[in-house]
Amino acid sequence: AGTSGMSETQPEILQRWESEQAELKGQMVDSDTEDWQRAEDFAGLQRIGGVDLSYVKGDDVNACASLVVLTYPDLEVVYEDCQMVSLNAPYVAGFLAFRETPFLVEAVQRLQRNDPELMPQVLLVDGNGVLHHRGFGVACHLGVLTNLPCIGVAKNLLQVDGLQNDELHKEQIKELQKGGDTFPLMGHSGKVLGVALKSCDKSSKPIYISTGHRISLQSALRLIGSCCKYRVPEPIRQRKLRNQDATKKKIKL
């Protein structure tokens, strides 16, 4: 037992993070909780948000946190917020939420203060939801903290519960014919953790969708499918474009 109350060792930090994830996981809801989620045409859905951080190569401290809100179904940007922040947690696979979530929550709170009428009814998050080592990725984490419906959208497969980016997986990808085609991601546990989605006709590489909070996988998939002009869903793509632009401008000052 160490006597150092000041500095935590790396294993101690990961252990603390794990227990925090377990605690928050108890509050996660992985099914539809809003009326619009059940409507065939998402009637009542008016605003979709996208959040993420943009990093600077060679800089472990500075990043830009951004939140973008688009109208639905027109997908026009009605709100954007970019804020430079100071990172205070490293990137560890499986613990992405501890690096990014604090700043994303702040962005949502800023919106609540300044333009509450623009609060999105669902949030798209870079990264995974329940498709995660302990079934609680960044999309679940942010969902519980903000109580907003959240969807995890990852561009790479997180190999968990027996899921692998192996030859079989690559074969399944090749069988995807056109935009909207999917195949389920079932782990060894037998549970469907998410779906691989060919998000547009042109992309050969799928995106990986999983439930974050207060939405079902079926609704999440339908929604993502309806806002993909390109491979990356429009709310996240717009967020990325604006975020990178802001990061470059601000880093030069």
Added chain:
DNA sequence: GCGACAG
């Protein structure tokens, strides 16, 4: 030593 590794 080798493979894995959301962002």
Added chain:
DNA sequence: ATCTTGTCGC
């Protein structure tokens, strides 16, 4: 995540 050049296609 981020860096880079050209190349191919519409």
